[in-house]
Every structure is written in C-alpha cells, then in structure tokens.
Amino acid sequence: MSMLDRLAESYPQTPAVVRLKAAILFAGVRFDPCLLDATDTAFPNYMPYQLPADLPPFRGSRRIHLPYLLRMEDDTQVRLRIKDDSPFVVRTDAHPLGYAIYEGDRRICATRFEEKQPWTSTLTADGTPMRATGLSQHGDMLVMNVAPGCEYFVVPGEGKTRNLSCTFCLYGLPDKQRMDPLGQELYVIDVPRPTIGRVIEACDLPSTDARTLYMVGGSMLDMAAEGERFVRIAEQLAEAGLTDRYYVACGSGAIPREHMRRMKDLGVRGACFNLEVWDPQQFARICPGKASIVGRERWLEALEEAVDVFGPNNVMSAFVGGAELEGEGAFDDPQQALDAAIESGEVLVPKGIQTVYSLFWKMTGKHRGEEPIYTLDFFLRLNEQLAAIRRREKRPVNPEFFSKRAAYMQLEPDYDAADPAFAAVFGRAGAAAD
Ligand code: SF4
Structure with a gap:
C-alpha cells in the first residue's frame, strides 16, 4: 500500500x-x-x-x-x-x-x-544587503530578529558563566558574527537605531507581499529589560507606520504586563511566548534558563495576561514537538509526550492561547538536524487531537497572525483552514477530509 x-x-x-x-x-x-x-x-x-x-x-x-x-x-x-x-x-x-x-x-x-523574495537581493540606503538586516521571510510572515544573541547561553555565575540555554537551540548562540553587524550587545536593552532603521526600510518595500511582522530575539536575563527592548523597537515600527501595514506580533519571553500594554498602545496586535515543552519536569530539563530564571508559573501567567491585553485570538505559544523524547531524562514512552502535548491544548486553547507544534529535528547522531524525533503517525495523531480541541472550543489559529503561507513545518493553520466549522474565519467553505 x-x-x-x-x-x-x-x-x-x-x-x-x-x-x-x-x-x-x-x-x-x-x-x-x-x-x-x-x-x-x-x-x-x-x-x-x-x-x-x-x-x-x-x-x-x-x-x-x-x-x-x-x-x-x-x-x-x-x-x-x-x-x-x-x-x-x-x-x-x-x-x-x-x-x-x-x-x-x-x-x-x-x-x-515558493519564489525568492525580490527585496532580499536589494540594498538599503547605506549599502547593507537587505537580507543582512535581521529580517527574513516565510511566505507571508516577516520575521525580524535584530538581537539574536540569547543571554541564557552565558548566565553570569561565580567567576564564570553557565549555559542555561534550551537544549534544542542553536540559533540563539551569542555569535559575534551575527551580533556585531546588528550592533547587539548582551545585557544591553537598546539595539542601535540604524539597525532598526534598516529593517524598517526593508519592511517598507511594497514588494514584501507579507501580512505579518513577527518580532523575535534572544532572551534577556531580566524580563523587564526584555520587555523594554521590545517596546522601544515597537515604538520605531509604529513611527514608521508599520503597525498599520502589518499585523505586528511580539515573540518575546514572558515579559511584564506593563510592557505588553505599552506595545498594545503602539499598535502591536499579538504575542507569542514560547513555552517550548509542556510537562513541568521536561520543561525544567529542556529549558533550564526559562525554568529557573522566569519559572513555568510566571510563563503561564504571562500568557494569560497577554490574552487580557491583546485579546483571545492573538496569543500563541510554540512547542518543540519531540524534544521530550531525546537526551538524558527523556520520557521513555512516546505516549507520555503525546499526552503532555494534548494536555497543553486542553489547558491553553480554552483560555484563548493557541498551541503550535513544530517538528523537532534530532540534535545528536548521524542524522543530526535532519530527522524528526516524532514519527509521522505521532505527528498526525497529535495534530488531529489538537485540531479537535480547537474545533470544540471554536478557536481556530488566527490567520492574520499565523497563516497557511507561514506554516511550512507546522500543521495547525492547515487543519483549521480546511475545517468547515471555521469557514467564516477563512472566508470560504472548508475542504473537509475527502
Ligand atoms: S530562550 Fe531558549 S529557544 Fe530562545 S533563544 Fe534562548 S536558548 Fe534559544
């Protein structure tokens, strides 16, 4: 067959x-x-x-x-x-x-x-290649990362730093080659204005053909400082009119409510604070920085605060599907990972917080970075059950925030766009399972 x-x-x-x-x-x-x-x-x-x-x-x-x-x-x-x-x-x-x-x-x-984006081969006014401004594009989502270095990799300790980064993460490594051209400095809130200016120049091009502008960055150790960093970036986006043109969303850590409110006032419309792993013990094992510096309780509280501030269809949390099944202390039964993932949907979706599961690619062994940990069947079972929760709760993933065109390794928007129950949201009759 x-x-x-x-x-x-x-x-x-x-x-x-x-x-x-x-x-x-x-x-x-x-x-x-x-x-x-x-x-x-x-x-x-x-x-x-x-x-x-x-x-x-x-x-x-x-x-x-x-x-x-x-x-x-x-x-x-x-x-x-x-x-x-x-x-x-x-x-x-x-x-x-x-x-x-x-x-x-x-x-x-x-x-x-998917075609090359024409803007990526042009230069900014100061001669910087647009693709080196900290902006990338996936379908109709622009992802802006002007401060990629994550402080969890270098947490100051007694005489030396500790690495409390998430075990699956390579992209947050404070790498001078990426940070220096953007002018990012660890433990400093501000990203230089010219850096943001270049991203704004790129986002301003009519040819981006994008609808969502998603601000992300490496974590700071102080959530209030991180909130301030995102507010200051949002101020510049709003001044440039980009909060009108795009659905701007904040992909930070669990920042204080005050910073969420200030961003909302500036025109930011959504927030995504990634918990990464639902099970509390696995969260502490896989995300030691988030768990020990912020804490799971505060993370969940911040997601609920974000619903108060941005509204129920405008908050998401991404999870790394399969991370619980790799490394020392991993779940030994995939069913435990499935149960935990379903529980995340059962708890969060009714509160207006969408769970989004990306595939986690193996970090060790011969197929490092190439093979998912989940099996295909596991991934479909997980997604079918989460889609059923969204249908029951009448809460599809907001297509303005995360659309089919943006989801190239996740399935949630695909299920919802095809679901006849959500036809009104997607502006057409859903294409049910054939
Ligand atoms: S918080 Fe975790 S996932 Fe995010 S950049 Fe830091 S180490 Fe990577």
Whole structure:
C-alpha cells in the first residue's frame, strides 16, 4: 500500500493535502533535475545539497542551494528536503503552476516552488544587503530578529558563566558574527537605531507581499529589560507606520504586563511566548534558563495576561514537538509526550492561547538536524487531537497572525483552514477530509 493510501485509511479526519504535507515533511522528495532549473527563481534552502557523483556539476558546482519550500494550489506550504528513498518526487508539469508531485508513478497534485523574495537581493540606503538586516521571510510572515544573541547561553555565575540555554537551540548562540553587524550587545536593552532603521526600510518595500511582522530575539536575563527592548523597537515600527501595514506580533519571553500594554498602545496586535515543552519536569530539563530564571508559573501567567491585553485570538505559544523524547531524562514512552502535548491544548486553547507544534529535528547522531524525533503517525495523531480541541472550543489559529503561507513545518493553520466549522474565519467553505 502506498504511503498516502495508508495515511488516508488511518487518518480520515485529516484533509488530504495535510496528509500529503506531513508525508513530505517526513519522507522528503527524491532528487529530480527540475530542482536545478528552479534555483534561479525559487526561495533557496539555506543548507546546500551535494549533487550525487553520477550527475555532472551544475554551473561548475556540486553544492547547490535547491528550492526550500513547495507551495500548493491552496497555499499549503511544505519544507522540502531531498531523501533518496522517498516515494515522492516533484517533476515539471503542464499545469499552470509548472510542477506536480508524484508518489511512485501516481500524479498527486500540481505544485510550485515558493519564489525568492525580490527585496532580499536589494540594498538599503547605506549599502547593507537587505537580507543582512535581521529580517527574513516565510511566505507571508516577516520575521525580524535584530538581537539574536540569547543571554541564557552565558548566565553570569561565580567567576564564570553557565549555559542555561534550551537544549534544542542553536540559533540563539551569542555569535559575534551575527551580533556585531546588528550592533547587539548582551545585557544591553537598546539595539542601535540604524539597525532598526534598516529593517524598517526593508519592511517598507511594497514588494514584501507579507501580512505579518513577527518580532523575535534572544532572551534577556531580566524580563523587564526584555520587555523594554521590545517596546522601544515597537515604538520605531509604529513611527514608521508599520503597525498599520502589518499585523505586528511580539515573540518575546514572558515579559511584564506593563510592557505588553505599552506595545498594545503602539499598535502591536499579538504575542507569542514560547513555552517550548509542556510537562513541568521536561520543561525544567529542556529549558533550564526559562525554568529557573522566569519559572513555568510566571510563563503561564504571562500568557494569560497577554490574552487580557491583546485579546483571545492573538496569543500563541510554540512547542518543540519531540524534544521530550531525546537526551538524558527523556520520557521513555512516546505516549507520555503525546499526552503532555494534548494536555497543553486542553489547558491553553480554552483560555484563548493557541498551541503550535513544530517538528523537532534530532540534535545528536548521524542524522543530526535532519530527522524528526516524532514519527509521522505521532505527528498526525497529535495534530488531529489538537485540531479537535480547537474545533470544540471554536478557536481556530488566527490567520492574520499565523497563516497557511507561514506554516511550512507546522500543521495547525492547515487543519483549521480546511475545517468547515471555521469557514467564516477563512472566508470560504472548508475542504473537509475527502
Ligand atoms: S530562550 Fe531558549 S529557544 Fe530562545 S533563544 Fe534562548 S536558548 Fe534559544
């Protein structure tokens, strides 16, 4: 039986396009030469692909940045990776989108590659490449990270610093090469004005074609200082009119209510404070900085305060699906991880806080960073149950905050957009499971 047929039999509640997305997230696609031709126009994968030895070099190189994202006709977005043993392949096709996905010899549906954003190849007025301003784009979400260094990596102690970073995190490492061009200094609230100015210049371009502007950054040890940093950035965005143009959201730590209120007054519309892991013991193990410096109770309290300030459809918390199953002290039974994840939805969704589960990629071993910890079945079971909670509570993920076009490794917006119960929110009849 093919993978898609098996999934259709096992997960009839899941829309067909979501099963296909999940299957490709896990199984990848086989290499096809059409991927090379698409490199001129497609949004590139940051990880280069090494051409197999039996193929000639492409434009003199064997390391190629292949397309990163597939975009289906209904805007479902999927992260692409090449796996030689995948049953799926993308080929050129007569359909107006230009390509189609095949499972074996069976044509499944038309697709295309998400295109390169034209703004990323231009320069700011002071000659900085736009893509080096701290701004990146996934579908219709701009992610602004002008202070990437996270202080949890270097918590001052007696005579030396301690690393209390989240165990899965590499992107928050205080790396001079990333921090210096942005002018970020650890333990300092302000990011230099010219840094924010350059991001504003990029966000101001009509060609971003984005709807959401998501402010993120590494954590500060002092939540009030971190709140102040985000307020000051939001002030500059508001002055530039960007809080009118975009749905601006704050992706900080559990900052004080006062800072949430000031941001709301400036036009910021949503907040996402990532708890990462629901189970209290696993949270303390995986996120030692968040657990010991802020505390789980305060984190949950801040999420509830954010609902008071921004409103119930405007608050989210992201979770790293599978982190509880890796490392010393991990759950030994995947069912425990599933139960904990469902509990997060049962507790948070009725309060107006959306849970969003990203796949966690293995951090150790031969397939470091390449293979998810969850199985495909686990991921679908988890998502079906969380979607049922959102349906029961009549609380879909807010598409202005987190849309199908932005979710390239998560499934929540895909389930909700296809759910007939949420047709009014998405402006069209949902496409129920076929
Ligand atoms: S708080 Fe955790 S996930 Fe966020 S940047 Fe720091 S270490 Fe990484």
